[in-house]
Amino acid sequence: MPRRILQGTVVSDKNDKTVVVSVERRVMHPIYKKFIRRSKKYHAHDADNRFKVGDVVRIRECRPISKSKTWEVLVEDQASAPSTVRQIGEGIAAGVAAAASGIASVVSSGIAAVTGGGSDAPKGEA
Numbered sequence: 687m688p689r690r691i692l693q694g695t696v697v698s699d700k701n702d703k704t705v706v707v708s709v710e711r712r713v714m715h716p717i718y719k720k721f722i723r724r725s726k727k728y729h730a731h732d733a734d735n736r737f738k739v740g741d742v743v744r745i746r747e748c749r750p751i752s753k754s755k756t757w758e759v760l761v762e763d764q765a766s767a768p769s770t771v772r773q774i775g776e777g778i779a780a781g782v783a784a785a786a787s788g789i790a791s792v793v794s795s796g797i798a799a800v801t802g803g804g805s806d807a808p809k810g811e812a
Contacts, residue, residue: 689747691760696741697727704755705732707745730757 694709710725729752730745737743737759745757 691744691746692728692757693742693744694728696737696739696743699732699735699738701729703731703733703735705730705737705743705759707743707757707759709745728757729755730759731755732759736761 692707692709694707696705697708698706707728707730708725709728710723712721713724714720715722728745730743731748731751744760744762746760748756748758750756751758
């Protein structure tokens with residue numbers, strides 16, 4: 687039988703070699719037909735104490751490790767790189783700032799071209 691794999695967010699990393707992962711799912715209300723968010727917390731084995739609160743991780747079913755711990759954190763490049771997401775966000779912010787400064791320079795040069803170079807003197811007097 688294949689092992690289940692779930693994705694969730696680490697909500698606690700205070701225990702040694704254990705993280706608590708909150709997995710959220712959406713279910714439809716039987717009467718109102720509106721989607722409702724349901725969440726459940728799973729204790730997962732993290733042997734290297736690698737993951738911190740807020741990290742998005744994937745967990746997989748495994749043999750019972752303790753009374754409440756029957757899941758293990760999958761170590762993948764995507765799941766273990768929350769800093770990469772931060773770096774991408776910083777790169778996007780830098781790109782937006784560069785684009786804004788480029789637009790400002792284009793607008794100012796366009797205004798200078800329309801007004802005749804930006805000087806206050808009329809065109810005939812130079």
